[in-house]
Amino acid sequence: MYHTWMRYFTPSPLHHRLGLVCLGVGLQHGSLPTVGPRTLDHHVAVVISAGSGWYRTPDGRRTTVTAPALIWLTPGVPHHYGPDPAAGWDESFVDFTGPATTTYTELGYIEPDRPVVPLSDAAGARTAVGKIARAARRGNPLLEVETGAAVHELLVALRRARADLGPDGDPVLTALARDAFRPMSVAEHAARHGMTPAELRTAVRRGAGCSPKDYLLGIRLGRAKELLAATDLPVAAVARRVGYEDPAYFSRLFTRRVGLAPVRFREQQGRAVPGGWSTRVPDPEHPPTIGARPT
Known part of the structure; x- marks a missing residue:
């Protein structure tokens, strides 16, 4: 038994010029069907937040996937994966594309050569996916921009959650x-x-x-x-x-x-004001206001 929810989008050519667009989002859990073998023409980030399963590389090697983990599906690369048939897993996925994916790959945020990436925590990624899911309501006039912006957040959250990095980064x-x-x-x-x-x-x-x-x-x-x-x-x-x-x-x-x-x-x-410079990072919940004392 499994449960699934998903939405797919078709951004306009104008939205593609923003550099990064979301093509779809899904939330699934349980003993999901095996995916593939198949090949896509766009990127997908598959976030496994609970459970375990497997991923098979194009050359036939089988890799164990244990939550929390990320599976990268990249354009033109065959993939084949699925959860443990007995226990299943909790999965969220985001399909995306755009010229910004090239830059994110060069920066190391997207890793085509490492399709399975252990994560230290999936919470940040799930939060970004949740933003996409909430923006996916029917008739949302800001759909393409909201979901595209959330893909940027997702890529940052996944980069920060890599298990080979400490909590403060590399x-x-x-x-x-x-x-x-x-x-x-x-x-x-x-x-x-x-x-x-x-x-x-x-x-x-x-x-x-x-x-x-x-x-x-x-x-x-x-x-x-x-x-x-x-x-x-x-x-x-x-x-x-x-x-x-x-x-x-x-x-x-x-x-x-x-x-x-x-x-x-x-x-x-230039905004030099005697005594006005602060080195303290502002608290987003309590931003600077008129009358606040500089620190």
């Missing part, structure tokens, strides 16, 4: 972020973590989808923008605070990546 990335403002080379960062530069590049590429240099640069420039927008520090002082001893080099790097010189960015974004 420890290598966490350590790099902590040391991002030190004037250190990539080789020095690697040595600090007992790795070769090649090992560090592989780890950062796997975790963040970019090189260590680009990962550090993103953190440094983000902090530089904050300092330019919210303080009156000279550009040279900003450069030193984010790890660049040569302010001219920092200015060239900032201009090339941001598209504006640091001084020009400050002119556009």
Whole structure:
């Protein structure tokens, strides 16, 4: 015995231009029928939140699937899977497509080479799937945009829930972020973590989808923008605070990546108010209000 609920959508060409669209959503549990062998022309994320079963690769190898887990179905790749016939499993699935899938794959959020991914927790993914299910009500004028936005949330939730990552993310990335403002080379960062530069590049590429240099640069420039927008520090002082001893080099790097010189960015974004800068992350349930004391 099994139970299933599903909805399918046909987004317009205009909605496809948003980059990511949802094609369908389903919630199922019990001794579900075996799926495949079959091949699809789009992506599907199958989230197993309870129970166990199996997945068979195109070359015939059988892999055990134990909840919580994710099964990736990718375009053009044959797949064949199903739950344990005795106990079944709890499954939710989301079909999606769009040019943004290429970028998510390059960033490591979608993993075609790893069709079965153990998860530490399926709650975040189920929340995103729930948003799609609620948006799927008949006659919802925001259907395509709401469901597409929720697919982005789903991909982030699945990336965060990977069992090979700690609760705070990849420890290598966490350590790099902590040391991002030190004037250190990539080789020095690697040595600090007992790795070769090649090992560090592989780890950062796997975790963040970019090189260590680009990962550090993103953190440094983000902090530089904050300092330019919210303080009156000279550009040279900003450069030193984010790890660049040569302010001219920092200015060239900032201009090339941001598209504006640091001084020009400050002119556009500057909001310097004495005593008004806070480093505390706002609580979404209690956002800043008029009369609140700065911290």
